[in-house]
Amino acid sequence: MIEKKIGIINRCLPHxxxxxxxxxxxxxxxxxxxxxxxxxxxxxxxYQLLDGHDPTECLQxxxxxxxxxxxxxxxxxxxVCQQSLLQRAITEDQLMIEVTSVDTQTLKTNxxxxxxxxxx
Amino acid sequence: xxxxxxxxxxxxxxxxxxxxxxxxxxFCCATLQAGHNIVGVFFYQEGVLNASQLVSPASDEIxxxxxxxxxxxxxxFPLEVCVSASLxxxxxxxxxxxxxxxxxxxxxxxxxxxxxxxxAELSAKADRLVQFL
Numbered sequence: 152m153i154e155k156k157i158g159i160i161n162r163c164l165p166h167x168x169x170x171x172x173x174x175x176x177x178x179x180x181x182x183x184x185x186x187x188x189x190x191x192x193x194x195x196x197x198y199q200l201l202d203g204h205d206p207t208e209c210l211q212x213x214x215x216x217x218x219x220x221x222x223x224x225x226x227x228x229x230x231v232c233q234q235s236l237l238q239r240a241i242t243e244d245q246l247m248i249e250v251t252s253v254d255t256q257t258l259k260t261n262x263x264x265x266x267x268x269x270x271x
Numbered sequence: 272x273x274x275x276x277x278x279x280x281x282x283x284x285x286x287x288x289x290x291x292x293x294x295x296x297x298f299c300c301a302t303l304q305a306g307h308n309i310v311g312v313f314f315y316q317e318g319v320l321n322a323s324q325l326v327s328p329a330s331d332e333i334x335x336x337x338x339x340x341x342x343x344x345x346x347x348f349p350l351e352v353c354v355s356a357s358l359x360x361x362x363x364x365x366x367x368x369x370x371x372x373x374x375x376x377x378x379x380x381x382x383x384x385x386x387x388x389x390x391a392e393l394s395a396k397a398d399r400l401v402q403f404l
Binding site: 154155157169170173176177180181183184185267268269270 | 281315316355356386387388390391392394395400402404
């Protein structure tokens with residue numbers, strides 16, 4: 152059986168809700184079973200990758216270091232919406248992991264390639 | 272009749288306070304009535320609260336955990352609940368309660384606590400994966 156392509160969409164701020172953390176938990180767990188994962192960071196989701204969080208002041212778990220595990224777990228398709236970065240005045244070198252930044256058209260194409268999508 | 276499809280459903284929303292879980296239930300009913308299969312429902316994030324046997328709405332309101340339990344027993348599909356998301360939200364089965372020295376447990380039958388690996392398995396088994404927020 153051909154492995155299904157699974158896309159995981161991240162659109163939320165890193166803290167204020169557990170969306171980002173639970174999405175990353177799911178991604179790392181799924182990566183043990185499926186090697187065709189792609190991550191998408193869109194809208195406010197791009198803030199999850201902005202380097203230098205310190206959420207302990209607001210009693211939230213500092214889960215950002217776990218993004219480094221993606222490389223170790225061979226999750227390499229990490230797409231970030233170029234326009235979302237631009238709108239938030241974030242440059243790619245401010246992000247804590249290596250990503251592929253893509254324009255909206257490429258984003259749509261890549262999303263359409265997925266067999267299954269999970270949204271956070 | 273069209274081809275029978277295998278559906279896996281992911282529920283990310285709470286049983287009360289948001290509509291997602293109710294829509295997921297209705298989707299499952301419609302899917303089964305149309306002759307398709309549900310290979311399993313996976314409860315994640317706020318969705319794990321659907322597995323609480325303590326949910327006690329007023330008598331003229333629906334009790335979604337009861338609805339899930341009845342549907343799953345009737346059609347024989349598993350209700351898998353993410354264990355780490357559950358423990359953080361106070362959904363505990365008898366075994367976990369014992370191990371954590373808690374005086375109570377509240378996981379409703381036939382919901383079972385399982386890991387995210389189960390979601391990967393459901394995803395691999397299913398023709399369609401549908402998530403409800």
